[in-house]
Amino acid sequence: MSVFGRKPRDQRVKAKGLRAYVALVYVFLFAPIFVLVLFSFNDSKRNATWQGFTLKWYGELFHDQPVLDALWLTMKVALTSTLIAAVFGSLAAYALTRYKFRGSSVYNGSIYVPLVIPEIVFAVALLSGFNVAGIGLSMKTVIISHVAFMLSFVIVVVKARMAGFDTRLEEAAMDLGANELQTFYYVTLPFMFPGILAGALLAFILSFDDFVITFFNSGVGNTTLPLKVYSMVKFGVTPEINAISVFMLLISLVLLLASYKLQGGAPSVVTVKEPAKE
Amino acid sequence: MNDGTPSTIEQCEDCAIRLEGVTKRFGDFTAVEKMDLGIRRGEFFSLLGPSGCGKTTTLRMIAGFEEPSEGAILLDGVDVARLPPYRRNVNTVFQNYALFPHLNVEKNVAFGLKRKKLPKDEIATRVADALRMVELGDRATYKPDQLSGGMQQRVALARALVNLPSVLLLDEPLGALDLKLRRQMQLELKHIHKNVGITFIYVTHDQEEALTMSDRIAVMNMGTVEQVGSPEELYESPGSRFVASFIGTSNFIDGVVQWTATEGSIVLGDGERVIIELPEDGSRPVTVELSVRPEKIRLRESGEEVQPGQCMLRGTVRDVVYLGMTTQYSLHIPSLDRVFSVLEQNVEIASDQTLWVSGEEAILTWHPSHNRMLPSSGA
Numbered sequence: 288m289s290v291f292g293r294k295p296r297d298q299r300v301k302a303k304g305l306r307a308y309v310a311l312v313y314v315f316l317f318a319p320i321f322v323l324v325l326f327s328f329n330d331s332k333r334n335a336t337w338q339g340f341t342l343k344w345y346g347e348l349f350h351d352q353p354v355l356d357a358l359w360l361t362m363k364v365a366l367t368s369t370l371i372a373a374v375f376g377s378l379a380a381y382a383l384t385r386y387k388f389r390g391s392s393v394y395n396g397s398i399y400v401p402l403v404i405p406e407i408v409f410a411v412a413l414l415s416g417f418n419v420a421g422i423g424l425s426m427k428t429v430i431i432s433h434v435a436f437m438l439s440f441v442i443v444v445v446k447a448r449m450a451g452f453d454t455r456l457e458e459a460a461m462d463l464g465a466n467e468l469q470t471f472y473y474v475t476l477p478f479m480f481p482g483i484l485a486g487a488l489l490a491f492i493l494s495f496d497d498f499v500i501t502f503f504n505s506g507v508g509n510t511t512l513p514l515k516v517y518s519m520v521k522f523g524v525t526p527e528i529n530a531i532s533v534f535m536l537l538i539s540l541v542l543l544l545a546s547y548k549l550q551g552g553a554p555s556v557v558t559v560k561e562p563a564k565e
Numbered sequence: 566m567n568d569g570t571p572s573t574i575e576q577c578e579d580c581a582i583r584l585e586g587v588t589k590r591f592g593d594f595t596a597v598e599k600m601d602l603g604i605r606r607g608e609f610f611s612l613l614g615p616s617g618c619g620k621t622t623t624l625r626m627i628a629g630f631e632e633p634s635e636g637a638i639l640l641d642g643v644d645v646a647r648l649p650p651y652r653r654n655v656n657t658v659f660q661n662y663a664l665f666p667h668l669n670v671e672k673n674v675a676f677g678l679k680r681k682k683l684p685k686d687e688i689a690t691r692v693a694d695a696l697r698m699v700e701l702g703d704r705a706t707y708k709p710d711q712l713s714g715g716m717q718q719r720v721a722l723a724r725a726l727v728n729l730p731s732v733l734l735l736d737e738p739l740g741a742l743d744l745k746l747r748r749q750m751q752l753e754l755k756h757i758h759k760n761v762g763i764t765f766i767y768v769t770h771d772q773e774e775a776l777t778m779s780d781r782i783a784v785m786n787m788g789t790v791e792q793v794g795s796p797e798e799l800y801e802s803p804g805s806r807f808v809a810s811f812i813g814t815s816n817f818i819d820g821v822v823q824w825t826a827t828e829g830s831i832v833l834g835d836g837e838r839v840i841i842e843l844p845e846d847g848s849r850p851v852t853v854e855l856s857v858r859p860e861k862i863r864l865r866e867s868g869e870e871v872q873p874g875q876c877m878l879r880g881t882v883r884d885v886v887y888l889g890m891t892t893q894y895s896l897h898i899p900s901l902d903r904v905f906s907v908l909e910q911n912v913e914i915a916s917d918q919t920l921w922v923s924g925e926e927a928i929l930t931w932h933p934s935h936n937r938m939l940p941s942s943g944a
Contacts, residue, residue: 458630459663461650463677463728473676477667 327529344530357515365494368433373487376441384449401439410503424506432504433494441486448482481549488546492539581606581732581764587636589622596622598788609758611767611775614785620768624734628657656725657734662717664709670720671705677728695727715746732764772812784808806939815856816905824849833900839876840933854939859908861935867926878929882921
C-alpha cells in the first residue's frame with residue numbers, strides 16, 4: 288500500500304489479472320452445470336439446440352416408473368446405511384478421542400485409508416470379500432459396502448468435533464449426580480450432535496450419488512439412481528437425464544450446505560450479545 | 566512439629582470430611598503421601614501450596630475424580646474413597662467453571678436437582694432461590710457464553726450450592742478473574758459461606774486469598790501437609806521453614822545456642838545478640854533455626870542505646886521501597902551474611918523527615934518473643 292492510499296499501478300494490474308483468472312476457474316467449474324440445468328428445461332428431444340422453455344421433462348420424470356423405483360431404492364440404501372454408519376461411526380469417534388487403548392493409534396491412522404485408496408480398489412476389494420464369504424450380491428451388500436466407506440467420513444467429522452470437548456464437563460455432570468449413561472446422554476451427546484449430523488449428511492450425499500462401489504456390489508436388479516442414469520445415457524443424453532441430474536444436484540447441495548452449517552456453527556464460537564456488566 | 570503448632574490430624578468429633586492415610590500415586594510419581602486431615606463441619610478450609618504440591622489431587626480425590634492408591638476418605642463418617650462422584654454428597658466449583666454450553670443458566674443450575682428426580686415445582690423454586698443468591702435472577706435464560714467470567718463463576722457456584730452438599734469443593738475458582746473482580750468475589754464467597762453454613766474446601770496457590778477467606782488453612786508442599794492452622798497461627802507461629810517463607814516473608818537466623826537457666830542466646834560478637842526464650846517442652850537443642858517477621862523488627866541509629874533483653878543485630882541499608890503506609894527495607898547483616906527484610910510503619914515520618922537511605926548503618930532490634938524456633942530439617 289502506498290502512502291497516498293492508492294495501490295501502485297503494477298499491483299492494480301496484478302489484481303485485475305487475478306480476478307480474470309478466478310473468473311475463468313469459476314466458468315470452468317460451473318458452466319457445465321449451468322448448461323445441464325438450462326437444458327433440463329429445453330423443449331426438444333435432443334440436447335444440441337435450445338428450442339424453448341418447458342417443464343415437461345420433470346413431469347415425465349415423475350411418471351417414469353423405473354426411474355422412480357431407482358430413486359426409492361437409492362433412498363432406502365442411503366438412509367439405512369447412513370443410520371448404521373452414524374451410530375457406529377460416532378461411537379468409534381468417541382472411543383478414539385476419549386480412550387487410549389492397545390492399537391488405538393493404528394485405528395486412528397487406518398480411518399483415513401478408505402478416504403485415500405482409489406474407489407475402484409475399494410469396490411473390487413468389497414466384491415472379492417463378499418465372494419470369499421459366500422454372500423450373494425443384493426441390496427444388503429450394497430448397504431454393507433456403503434457403510435464401509437461412510438464410517439471413515441463420519442468418524443473423521445465427529446472426531447474433529449470431539450477434539451474441542453472439555454472433559455471437565457463430564458466430570459461436572461457426574462459431580463452433579465449423573466451416572467455414566469446420563470452423563471453421556473445429557474452432556475456428551477448434545478455436544479457431539481452437530482458433528483454426528485454433519486457426518487451423517489455428508490455420508491448420505493456420498494451414498495446417494497455413489498456409482499463405482501454400487502456398480503460392483505449391487506448384483507442383478509438392484510439399480511440405484513446413479514446406475515439407472517448410467518444405463519439411460521447409453522441410449523443418448525435426453526433432457527430427462529438432465530432433469531434427474533438437477534434433482535440429485537439439489538438434494539446434494541441442500542444436504543451439503545446443511546452439513547457445512549452444522550460444522551461451522553459449533554458453539555465453541557463465543558458470541559456475546561451485550562457487553563457484560565459487573 | 567514443634568510446640569504450639571497443632572498436629573495435622575484434627576481430633577474433631579464431628580468431622581465433615583476426614584482423610585486417613587490418603588496416598589495417590591501416578592506411576593512412579595507420588596502426588597499425595599499419607600495425608601491425614603480433618604475438616605470441621607461448616608468451616609471455610611483452604612488447601613494452600615505451590616503448583617504441584619498435591620492440593621488439586623487431594624480435592625479431586627474428595628470429589629471422586631481420582632481414586633486414592635491407599636487410605637480412606639470419610640464423608641460424614643462413611644468411607645467414600647471408592648465411590649463414583651455421583652454417589653457422594655459433594656459438589657465442585659471448577660477452575661474454568663465447566664458450565665454446560667448447550668444449556669441455559671437455569672438448566673445448568675437445575676441439572677443436579679433433576680438427576681435427583683425432585684418434583685418440578687420444587688426444582689423451580691430452588692433454582693430461582695439459588696440464582697437470586699448469586700444475583701443472577703434476571704439472567705436465567707442466558708446461555709453461558711453470553712455471560713462475563715464473573716457471572717459464569719457465580720452460575721457455577723449456584724449450580725453446586727443448589728444441591729445443598731455436605732461439602733462444597735472449590736478448585737481455584739477465582740483464578741481466571743482480574744484482580745478487582747477477584748477481591749469482590751472473595752468477599753462475596755465468604756458472605757455466601759456464612760449464609761449457607763456448608764463446609765467449603767478451597768484450593769488456591771494464592772496465600773493472600775487463603776489468609777483473607779479461610780477459617781483454617783492446610784499448607785501443602787510436595788504431597789504432604791506442612792501445617793494446619795488458622796491464618797493467624799500460620800503467620801505468627803509457622804511450623805516449618807517452608808511455611809515461614811511461603812506465607813508472608815520471614816528472616817532466618819541459625820546458630821549454636823548457649824543455654825542458661827532463664828534463656829538461650831546466639832552470640833555473634835560486637836554486642837550483637839539473639840535471645841531465645843526457653844522452649845516449653847524443656848528441650849535444649851544445640852543448634853536452632855529461628856524466623857522473625859519483618860514488621861516485628863525496629864531500626865535504630867547505630868549509636869543508640871539498646872535495652873537489655875532485646876535482640877540486636879547490625880546491618881547496612883541496601884534498598885528502600887516506600888509504600889505509603891509502610892516502608893520496606895532490605896539490610897545486609899554482615900555477621901550472618903544474610904539480607905534481612907524489615908517493614909516500618911510510617912507513623913513517625915513527617916514531611917520534613919527523611920527515611921533511611923541506602924548505605925546507612927543501622928541497628929535492628931526486636932523482642933525475643935517474636936523469634937519462632939523452626940524444627941531442624943534433619944528432625
